[in-house]
Amino acid sequence: MTSTVMNSNSTEHYEEEKKSTIERFKSWWSPTKLDLDKFSHYVDQNILVIRYLPYAVGCLGIVVIFRSIRMATKFTKAKQIPRSFIRKNVQLNGRVDSINLDGTFKVEHLPIIPLPWHRLYRDSLLNVRLAFVSPSISGTYWMRLNMTNKPVKFQLIYRMNDTNQLLAIVRPYGYKLPKSMGTLNETLVRNGLASLNQSDNVLVSTKKQSRLLASLESCQTKAMKDGSGMWSINHKETLLESTKRMFDNMLNKLKSSRQ
Structure with missing residues (x-):
């Protein structure tokens, strides 16, 4: 009998607390007619702000994206x-201005969005x-003849x-090229105009x-098998090529000793 009375009292207490909580929520949440009128008046007064707010947020998002990928x-x-x-091996656009005797490109970077003061x-x-490659003297002259003042895409390594x-994978574009050409790195090696640079392998x-x-x-294996370019039986290494090869070997050994 006593337990039944206690259960009844606890149930009544729970119901009272529940009703009290609901009433407090209603008093806080339920807007009065005056509040609705004020809100409606605020919307009418700031209708342009509310209408163009999504566009402003969208523009802000575009600005953030532009800053993150440096489009301009x-x-x-x-x-x-x-x-x-x-780190992400991003690909940039550029124009080859000149090519040094060692095969290094001088490239003008061309941003996605050009601006007047870029000139x-x-x-x-x-x-x-x-x-990953070392162009031969013949390869360097071939690049000077075919790549100077041409647009390229260079993927940062x-x-x-x-x-x-900057070590990069270079891809010519914007003018007629054989579909099988692929990257410039591969084209030079495939035709015996460059050899693999073993010192770059550690960067993979x-x-x-x-x-x-x-x-x-x-x-390179195919070029050696076919006797292309520097792998040709009739190919004679010039003094300049020999000096360049010796210098490259010394430089590679020096780099290896530092690591």
């Missing part, structure tokens, strides 16, 4: 390029070197802080780079 930024030095670009920095060029160079960090290196090795 013109890079004039290798150190200006964010580390995230190197002031036309002479500020990036030093771009073909990743690594930044050499000591020489201010992604599956995509590993696939490219495997493709380059396949291209």
